[in-house]
Every structure is written in C-alpha cells, then in structure tokens.
Amino acid sequence: MSDKVCAVVVTYNRKNLLLECLKALRKQTRPIQGLYLIDNASTDGTPELLLEKGYITELPPQNIEEPWEKEFIIQNLTDGEEIKLYYVRMHENTGGAGGFYEGVKRGYEKGYDWLWLMDDDAEPKEDALESLSIYFKNSNIVGLAGSVLLPNRTIAIYHRGKINFKKVFPLIQIPLQLQEYQKQTVEIDMASFVGLLVRRNAIEKIGFPKKDFYIHHDDIEYCIRLRSIGKILLVPKSIIFHKKASKTEVEKFFLGRRKLRKNFSEYWLTYYGIRNLVWLGKRYSKSKTLFYYQMFKFLLRQILGIILLDDNKLKRIKFIINAYIDGLQGKFDNKKPKRLLYEK
Structure with missing residues (x-):
C-alpha cells in the first residue's frame, strides 16, 4: 500500500455526529494512515468526549491564542493497524474554509499522498475509500469523489457536478443528471468537501483552500483551481452519507x-x-x-x-x-x- 491517505475532518459543535464520522473512517476496508481532526473551537464539550472515547489522551490547554496540535494513535477497526490522529484545537472558529485550510496545509506538510476532506456530518461507507483507490495510479487525476447520499439514500445532487462559467449567479454549479450515477466513472468539475480526495502533487501546484471564504463555496473555488491542472473523477459506487444539520x-x-x-x-x-x-x-x-x-x-x-x-x-x-x-x-x-x- 504505497499511497498514504490522511482524512481531514473539520468539526464545530457536533460532537455526536463527529463520533459517527470517526468510527466510519476507522472501519474503511482500505485503511487510512492519518486523520487530521480540526476542532474549530467547539463549545459543546467535543475535547472531553474525545478524551472519554479514547481518541485523545490529553485535553488541550485552556485559553489558547493559536492553534494547538497533538498527535495520538488510534486503531483501524478493520485490521487493527495504527492510524495517526492529529488533533488540532483552533483558538477561534475559523469556519469550514479556515478549518480545511488548516487541515490541508498540515496534512500536506506531513507528506501524505492523498487528503480526504469531509465535514463532521459525513459518514463514508466501509468500502468508500477502497472504491476510490482503484484510480490512484491515474496520474492525470487530481481529485476523486464518490456519491453523496442523504440518510434516506437519495442522491444529494448539488454536491457533485459541472461548473457553468457563462451563467454564474446565483449558482455556478450544474448538478449531474441522475443517470450519470449509473456509470463507472464520470469526469466532473466540482465536488463539495463532503468526501473530496485530493492528490498531493495537485496541492503542491495550487495551494490550500481559500480560508478567507469562512463558509460556503470554498469547495467550488478550490475545485476550479484543481480543474485547471487535471481531472476530478466521480466514482459513483463509492458512497458517503451526509447527515444534514437541522434547519433554522x-x-x-x-x-x-x-x-x-x-x-x-x-x-x-x-x-x-x-x-x-x-x-x-x-x-x-x-x-x-x-x-x-x-x-x-x-x-x-x-x-x-x-x-x-x-x-x-x-x-x-x-x-x-x-x-x-x-x-x-x-x-x-x-x-x-x-x-x-x-x-x-
């Protein structure tokens, strides 16, 4: 297994959903080697729950003024192999964009070959990464993504699609037709940060997500840059569930x-x-x-x-x-x- 994969999970005040995401990552049949967990200064007791469940063995200091990182070891539930868990407690809530910037930057600097980006309300199916890894050797591919399904198992169509540069407001993305999900693979222009897998050498060329965006459309902006240097491939049989938060x-x-x-x-x-x-x-x-x-x-x-x-x-x-x-x-x-x- 030559390609090292590190998941990047950004969380804020959804500790129970986070535990389900982490468990799903530990159950992958194609194991991950690293996991960057970016805690955006959660106030719901996230660090304490992680300590209780054995993900971390030390709580971050109080009143930090800059991001605090500590490495821990957890096990893959499929084969018992070690996963390096890098817990980063942010000093303030930097939004999803700031969290993914931090996670991608740190994961890249650790030398991982692929970074698998997802929110804390994502839950990849056990063979999700294995289905994507088939295409690791295609050198012209800079990003891989699977199907995003809602809890009722319908496809969340706005998470994957094309980009229309002619009609760009109020939407810039065009969802794929449902029949496209029947194919083995589909070339796409954008994938949300619900399970986007990014190749290291692409990050080397285009940099990190735009943290200034705070939330919303940072994934589209990043995919525009990715597509400028290579292909993003949708692999429909790779499935990740998205447990959308309640509406306000x-x-x-x-x-x-x-x-x-x-x-x-x-x-x-x-x-x-x-x-x-x-x-x-x-x-x-x-x-x-x-x-x-x-x-x-x-x-x-x-x-x-x-x-x-x-x-x-x-x-x-x-x-x-x-x-x-x-x-x-x-x-x-x-x-x-x-x-x-x-x-x-």
Whole structure:
C-alpha cells in the first residue's frame, strides 16, 4: 500500500455526529494512515468526549491564542493497524474554509499522498475509500469523489457536478443528471468537501483552500483551481452519507405560498454565501454583462422578499447590500456580518 491517505475532518459543535464520522473512517476496508481532526473551537464539550472515547489522551490547554496540535494513535477497526490522529484545537472558529485550510496545509506538510476532506456530518461507507483507490495510479487525476447520499439514500445532487462559467449567479454549479450515477466513472468539475480526495502533487501546484471564504463555496473555488491542472473523477459506487444539520429557517406564507426565511439571530450566516458567490462570479464569469444583470436581478428579489416577509427590514437590506459590495471589492472581513446586524 504505497499511497498514504490522511482524512481531514473539520468539526464545530457536533460532537455526536463527529463520533459517527470517526468510527466510519476507522472501519474503511482500505485503511487510512492519518486523520487530521480540526476542532474549530467547539463549545459543546467535543475535547472531553474525545478524551472519554479514547481518541485523545490529553485535553488541550485552556485559553489558547493559536492553534494547538497533538498527535495520538488510534486503531483501524478493520485490521487493527495504527492510524495517526492529529488533533488540532483552533483558538477561534475559523469556519469550514479556515478549518480545511488548516487541515490541508498540515496534512500536506506531513507528506501524505492523498487528503480526504469531509465535514463532521459525513459518514463514508466501509468500502468508500477502497472504491476510490482503484484510480490512484491515474496520474492525470487530481481529485476523486464518490456519491453523496442523504440518510434516506437519495442522491444529494448539488454536491457533485459541472461548473457553468457563462451563467454564474446565483449558482455556478450544474448538478449531474441522475443517470450519470449509473456509470463507472464520470469526469466532473466540482465536488463539495463532503468526501473530496485530493492528490498531493495537485496541492503542491495550487495551494490550500481559500480560508478567507469562512463558509460556503470554498469547495467550488478550490475545485476550479484543481480543474485547471487535471481531472476530478466521480466514482459513483463509492458512497458517503451526509447527515444534514437541522434547519433554522422560519416558515412564512405569502399569497398562499410557503416561504422559508432565516431567523434574524441566524441571519449573519447568509452574508458569506452571497459575498463568496459574487467574488467567484466577478472573477470567473465569461460574460461580465450577464453576471451583473443576474446579480442585480437577484439582489432586487432579495430586497423585495425582505420588505414583504421579514422583520428588521432596514438592517437586513443594508446587510445584504454590504455582502454584494464586499464580494465585488474582494473584501474578506469575516467578523463584519455580526457587527452589521447586532452591534449598536
């Protein structure tokens, strides 16, 4: 087994889902050799539970001012071989993008041949990595990914697909047709960080995920860079389950139609998706005229929705406009959303 694989798992306040993810990684029939666990300053007792379950034997210090890393040894549940577990306790929540930046950088510096990226709510099937490893020797492949299934075993189509550089707002990705999943392999342009396996020499050329994104669309941005130097291959028989977190939207009705709206206390999270998509659209769209038309059209629709359905209307409108402007100007102040909404 010449290729060394290191999983990179980013977690924040989902300790029970994390344990299920870690167990699935330990049960792989094609074992992993390393596991970078990036704990984004969880406040739900994640380190204590990891200690209780034997994943770590030492708790991180309190009140750290920079990331703290410690290496531990766990066993693969399939063959009993050792897995090096690198537990990184972040000093603050850097979002999914910051967590994957940290994990990819550290895993790359440790010399692993492949890095398998996933959130803490992912659960790869036992033979998921084995099905992907068949293609390790294809030198023109820079990324591998399997099918993402929801708990009800339906395919989560937006996790794998093509990228459309002509019509880039409000979506840049085009999901694969379901019949594509019947093939042995499919060339794709993007795969979410729910089970994307990245080759080391690709990281050497394109660098690490863009930590400035904080959350949302960092995986699309990274795949655009990956595709510039090689192929990303979907292997449908490799399966990873995605246990989506519960939604926080509020249900409202307008003219008899059901609308889901974000609660004001959670509204700050919408900033990152808008800003990052605007940045991607401005940078990569083939038709700038079409991009600006689509962007302004979508902005007007959002403002209208706020006026008709939401509370704190002026704050929300100002907030949304700031997200668009910051995306156009490439400003990545990730503490700004909460300042805009909640500080007097």
